[in-house]
Amino acid sequence: MGEPIRKxxxxxxxxxxxxxxxxxxxxxxRGYEGTSTADxxxxxxxxxxxxxxxxxSKEELYRQALEFSIARExxxxxxxxxxxxxxxxxxxxxxxxxxxGDTQPDKPRGCMVSTAVLQHAEENAAVARMTAAxxxxxxxxxxxxxxxxxxxxxxxxxxxxxxxARFYGAIIQGMSAQACDGAxxxxxxxxxxxxxxxxxxxxxxxxxxxxx
Amino acid sequence: MGEPIRKxxxxxxxxxxxxxxxxxxxxxxRGYEGTSTADxxxxxxxxxxxxxxxxxSKEELYRQALEFSIARExxxxxxxxxxxxxxxxxxxxxxxxxxxGDTQPDKPRGCMVSTAVLQHAEENAAVARMTAAxxxxxxxxxxxxxxxxxxxxxxxxxxxxxxxARFYGAIIQGMSAQACDGAxxxxxxxxxxxxxxxxxxxxxxxxxxxxx
DNA sequence: CAAATTAAATAGTGATCGCTATAATAAGGC
DNA sequence: GCCTTATTATAGCGATCACTATTTAATTTG
Numbered sequence: 001m002g003e004p005i006r007k008x009x010x011x012x013x014x015x016x017x018x019x020x021x022x023x024x025x026x027x028x029x030r031g032y033e034g035t036s037t038a039d040x041x042x043x044x045x046x047x048x049x050x051x052x053x054x055x056x057s058k059e060e061l062y063r064q065a066l067e068f069s070i071a072r073e074x075x076x077x078x079x080x081x082x083x084x085x086x087x088x089x090x091x092x093x094x095x096x097x098x099x100x101g102d103t104q105p106d107k108p109r110g111c112m113v114s115t116a117v118l119q120h121a122e123e124n125a126a127v128a129r130m131t132a133a134x135x136x137x138x139x140x141x142x143x144x145x146x147x148x149x150x151x152x153x154x155x156x157x158x159x160x161x162x163x164x165a166r167f168y169g170a171i172i173q174g175m176s177a178q179a180c181d182g183a184x185x186x187x188x189x190x191x192x193x194x195x196x197x198x199x200x201x202x203x204x205x206x207x208x209x210x211x212x
Numbered sequence: 213m214g215e216p217i218r219k220x221x222x223x224x225x226x227x228x229x230x231x232x233x234x235x236x237x238x239x240x241x242r243g244y245e246g247t248s249t250a251d252x253x254x255x256x257x258x259x260x261x262x263x264x265x266x267x268x269s270k271e272e273l274y275r276q277a278l279e280f281s282i283a284r285e286x287x288x289x290x291x292x293x294x295x296x297x298x299x300x301x302x303x304x305x306x307x308x309x310x311x312x313g314d315t316q317p318d319k320p321r322g323c324m325v326s327t328a329v330l331q332h333a334e335e336n337a338a339v340a341r342m343t344a345a346x347x348x349x350x351x352x353x354x355x356x357x358x359x360x361x362x363x364x365x366x367x368x369x370x371x372x373x374x375x376x377a378r379f380y381g382a383i384i385q386g387m388s389a390q391a392c393d394g395a396x397x398x399x400x401x402x403x404x405x406x407x408x409x410x411x412x413x414x415x416x417x418x419x420x421x422x423x424x
Numbered sequence: 425c426a427a428a429t430t431a432a433a434t435a436g437t438g439a440t441c442g443c444t445a446t447a448a449t450a451a452g453g454c
Numbered sequence: 455g456c457c458t459t460a461t462t463a464t465a466g467c468g469a470t471c472a473c474t475a476t477t478t479a480a481t482t483t484g
Contacts, residue, residue, distance in 0.1 A: 008482035009430025031331030033245045037472055047433055048473070058472065108331075115330045118322065118392040119243030132393040166390065166399065167406040173389040174382020180330040181344040187378065194379040198410035220452035221460025249442055259463055260443070266461095270442065 016054060017068070019044050023055075024065040029108035032062055032117050032127050059127055066134070069112055073101060081141065087149040091168070092196055098172055099188035102179035113138070114176035139169040159200055171195045228266060229280070231256050235267075236277040241320035244274055244329050244339050271339055278346070281324055285313060293353065299361040303380070304408055310384055311400035314391035325350070326388035351381040371412055383407045 022043050026035045037058050041051050055061035080093045102110050113135060117128040143165035149155040175188045234255050238247045249270050253263050267273035292305045314322050325347060329340040355377035361367040387400045 007430075008428080010432060010480040012431070029331065030333050031245070033243070034331060034333035034336070036333075036470075038470075049434095049475095050432065052473065053431075110330065115327060115389060118327045118389055119241065119246060119320075121242050121246035121248075124246065135389075135393060160402070163399070163402045163406065166395075167403050170386020170390060170403050170407075171382055172386070174385040177327060177330055177347075177385040177389075178378065178382060181347060183378075187375070190372070190375045191379050191382050194375065194410050195382075198406050219460075220458075222450040222462060224461065248440075250440075261445095261464095262462065264443065 012054075014044055014046050014050060014054065019046075019054060020061075020065050020068040023061055024069045024112065025108065027062055027065055027116075028069070028110075028112040033120065033124060062127060063130065066112065066131070070134070078141070081145045087145070087152075087154045088196065088199055090145070091199075092192065095168065095171070095192040095195070096189055099175055099185055099192060102175055102188060103183070103185040109182070110180040111172070111176040114173045115180065135169070135173075138172075139165045142168055156201060164200070167198065168195065224266075226256055226258050226262060226266065231258075231266060232273075232277050232280040235273055236281045236324065237320065239274055239277055239328075240281070240322075240324040245332065245336060274339060275342065278324065278343070282346070290353070293357045299357070299364075299366045300408065300411055302357070303411075304404065307380065307383065307387075307404040307407070308401055311387055311397055311404060314387055314400060315395070315397040321394070322392040323384070323388040326385045327392065347381070347385075350384075351377045354380055368413060376412070379410065380407065 023040055026039055026043055030039070037048065037051065040058075040061070041048050044051070051061070055064060077094060077097055080090055080097060083090055085093070098111070113131060117124065117131045120128045143161050146155060146159070146161035146164055150157055150159055150161060155161070171191060175183075175191060178191075179188060235252055238251055238255055242251070249260060249263060252270075252273070253260050256263070263273070267276060289306055289309055292302055292309060295302055297305070310323070325343060329336065329343045332340045355373050358367060358371070358373035358376055362369055362371055362373060367373070383403060387395075387403060390403075391400060
């Protein structure tokens with residue numbers, strides 16, 4: 001769609017989205033501090049000035065790459081949460097999807113957000129605050145769904161939905177950490193199955209995670 | 213005890229254990245990649261050659277600082293696990309102790325091991341493997357205690373103790389991550405209370421974590 | 425064609441990285 | 455006091471850090 005309107009001037013050699021994809025992959029694998037601008041320009045096949053004219057700075061590139069990656073995952077996951085599935089089924093699918101994301105073949109292990117920039121040099125405090133805010137927002141999304149479950153009578157009215165959301169947030173962060181350490185998909189889903197038995201008022205039959 | 217036998221030669225200006233304590237604190241707060249040798253020498257009040265003659269290298273210093281810190285925590289925690297408390301009480305105290313460690317006043321947030329060096333530059337792969345091995349060993353310790361619980365009849369014989377240990381390992385990692393993001397002690401203990409309701413065969417009354 | 429426009433490539437900047445060769449210093453042994 | 459020993463301080467190594475001033479190249483416009 002949309003004619004590829006030829007702008008005048010020397011044509012760009014790097015597609016912006018392709019660059020973001022490459023950057024996301026590097027940051028994902030090596031972290032913010034572990035990825036150098038030389039790593040980034042080499043992987044993109046560009047020279048430093050192109051990186052800075054296209055993305056602004058290393059920090060700005062990180063922001064954009066995170067945003068780019070999150071956009072790809074979020075639609076599917078929020079669809080799961082906003083579906084009319086029973087809350088426990090939706091939660092299971094949601095957590096399984098995260099387990100899948102943590103263990104994709106030919107992609108870095110773990111999650112780009114869950115375990116990123118926890119410890120950091122002072123000069124990178126702004127980047128750390130940003131990733132922490134993304135984690136907080138992710139847990140608030142869970143809490144919102146749990147609050148709806150209370151309204152729908154799927155959860156006791158006295159449920160502490162905030163703590164419950166942070167509990168599953170902790171599981172998500174633990175899965176990411178263990179994926180970084182090499183845990184396989186099935187192993188992560190077994191964690192999910194146990195975590196779901198902590199659901200208030202119910203002890204669901206664990207569905208053995210035996211399929212990818 | 214032991215006479216402070218004056219060795220000949222110029223006296224050391226830095227006590228080794230004090231240096232390790234300072235290093236541990238810095239690495240704990242900023243991570244391995246986020247802490248520079250200049251940070252370390254400045255904090256210890258020494259010049260670079262003293263750091264290298266005393267500790268060998270940045271990587272070797274990190275190993276020693278980790279070992280030093282773990283030794284301080286491990287005795288108390290392994291005492292809890294090896295006590296004759298009922299497994300569930302022991303596990304609760306164990307996890308509460310970790311929540312306390314994650315939120316000590318005047319100390320960096322989170323755990324030095326649980327969420328360290330997950331993403332990293334290739335050149336630091338050896339450091340990452342070491343910290344991952346420490347995390348694995350910590351989960352194996354839990355599993356060993358759970359296996360004993362099976363023998364003692366505190367757990368059903370069909371219990372998957374390995375997955376159970378990794379589940380509580382995930383909680384420990386999630387707590388460390390959330391502590392890094394600013395979670396307080398009580399909030400972490402609420403996570404523990406929920407996690408304990410996932411214990412096989414039982415749904416213990418949660419003890420509200422209202423005291424420090 | 426030439427002019428205008430846009431982005432690329434070259435070749436760096438000063439600062440910091442982990443680390444070290446060398447020399448100065450502070451103690452005990454004699 | 456002087457020698458030996460052990461540890462310190464000075465100064466700086468080459469490499470890499472994030473980033474940029476300047477020049478060159480590739481396109482559309484007229």
